[in-house]
Amino acid sequence: MRSNSTGSSSSFKEEDLKKQTSSPSSASSAVDSRFNQTLRSVHGLLKGRSFPGKILITRRTDPPDDAILQSPNSNRSFSDYDSESSERIEGSMQDEHQTRSISSINSSFSKMKTSTSLPENLSKEVQKAPVGARATDSARLMKFTKELSGTTVILDNLRELAWSGIPPYLRPTVWRLLLGYAPPNSDRREGVLRRKRLEYLDCVAQYYDIPDTERTDEEITMLRQIAVDCPRTVPDVTFFQQAEVQKSLERILYIWAIRHPASGYVQGINDLATPFLVVFLSEHLEGNIESWSLADLAPEKISDVEADCYWCLSKLLDGMQDHYTFAQPGIQRLVFKLKELVTRIDEPVSKHMVDQGLEFLQFAFRWVNCLLIREIPFxxxxxxxxxxxxxxxxxxxxxxxxxxxxxxxxxxRIQKLEFQDMVMFLQHLPTQNWTHLELEMVLSQAYMWHTMFKSSPSHLAG
Known part of the structure; x- marks a missing residue:
């Protein structure tokens, strides 16, 4: 987990936050001008250091410029299908001062968690880094190399590195470790993966590759629902429209549902399987995701990828089982906490939403159900x-x-909209042109607020 050594000055009281977020409108321009400076200070102080005095948090009225929006790890190397975003980020960080700033943010923001298994020849993987990669890329790469090359991976160290981004070619290995699917001990790793992949194959033969006459009515209904949902999964990425890809998704989801009868299949779980499918396929397919085809892979490779997806999806959902049981109480609980938190951070927007009669469940249920997969570019x-x-x-x-x-x-923008327009806006947010910069800003601000509130858990009581 993250370091708890942020110092006594980071233990913000709820009263402080209320005073800060409810300042008079006459001071709003001064507050906004201080926001970017504050956020930069926070970036530099996140790694176990004390905050200098009180941090002022408020809404920003204008989008920060690229120089301020330097993300904690925006200069890392991306996969091919990330290349467009990578080029846009590169263009915003040319001078030496910016490079030093990013390096500082990288070192401070790498404060969360990680874990996984090492590729067979990591030295070759390191050479895949782009020619224009900066020193911070190499430094982070060496840190990952060091953590993954030991006989036993120290998961806490790996989590700290992974929080601010994983090099794409190390991502499959690191994800398996972070989820506890692959063991930290390298001597046991290959054997465990082989056994779990064979177990998945047995499940496919036992539950999926059978005629409908051997299924119950409930199982037939569930399989049909999965078959309907798979073509709807990530519709704007043509890779997921391939019949072979949809069949793989169908197998993964059906086996998961059969082996988890307390919840069974729930719409939204199909979205949660897609990141795993793309990441584990990236070990076998190269180039842009839109050029991938499962026809290029041997059946045994596809089976291994499906198995890894199944077990990692299971590990992820083990920590949020009540999100997908009857009435989905876990999702409703998180949406309620979201409403409470927004009220404390930004009372004006919360009040406007209440005055317009907007319920958080009307837009946030999908956010929680699909973990924002449908809200940002894939x-x-x-x-x-x-x-x-x-x-x-x-x-x-x-x-x-x-x-x-x-x-x-x-x-x-929300405060300027009435009910109907607000609902439409929140269900179709304009994130299609987002890059890693905007995503890193969301994550860094989330971390900052968590740091401020974690010593005052009563802010989400009730």
Whole structure:
């Protein structure tokens, strides 16, 4: 987990936050001008240091410029389907001062969690880094190399590195470790993966590759629902429209549902399987995701990928079982906490939403159900999930802060909308042009608020 050594000055009282977020309108311009400076200070102080005095948090009225929005790990190397975002980030960080700033943020923001298994020849993988990679790329790469090359991976160290982003070619290995699917001990890793993949194959033969006459009516209904949902999964990415991809998703989801009868299949779980499918396929397919085809893979490779997806999806959902049981109480609880948190951080926008009669469940239920997969460009999802998986068991608690940060990105605009327009806006947020910069800002602000509130848990009581 994150360091608890932020110092006594970071233990903010609820009263302080109320005073800060409810300042008179006459001071709003001065407050906004101080926001960017405050956020930069926080970036530099996140790694176990005390905050200098009190941190002033408020809404921003204008989008920060690229120079201020330097993300904690925006200069890392991306996969091919991240390349467009990477180029846009590179263009905003040319001078030496900016490079030093990013390096500082990288070192301070790498404060959360990580874990996984090492590729066969890591030295070759390191050479895959882009020619233009900066020193901070190499430094982070060497840290990952050191953590993954030991006989036993220290998961806490790996989580700290992974929180602020994982190099794409190390992501499959790190994700398996973070989720506890692959053991930290390298001597046991290959054997465990082989055994779990064979177990998945046995499940496919026992539950999936059978005629409908051997299924119950409930199982037939569930399989049909999965078959309907798979073509709807990530519709804007043509890779997921391939019949072979949809069949793999169908097998994974059906086996999971059969082996988890307390919840069975629930719409939204199909979205949660997609990041795993893309990440584990990236070990076998190269180039842009839109050029991938499962026809290029041997059946045994596809089976291994499906098995890894199944077991990692199971590990993820083990920590949020009540999100998908009857009435989905876990999701409703998180949405309630989100409403409470937004009220404390940004009372004006919260009051406006209440005055317009907008319920948080009307837009936030999907956010929690699909963990924001449907709200941001798919090429950013794996980066977001680096942080999710690095959070480990604390993920459900931290999700509230991510959702609050995501919502309040649009605070000023929301306050200008009436009910109907507000509902439409929140269900179709304009994130299609987002890059890693905007995502890193959401994550850093979520971390900052979590740091401020974690010593005052009563702010979410009730």
């Amino acid at each position: 090429n950013l999802v794996t980066r977001l999930w680096d942080t999710y998986l690095a959070e480990g068991d604390a993920l459900p608690d931290f999700l509230v802060y991510i959702f609050a940060s995501f919502l309040l990105t649009w605070s000023d």
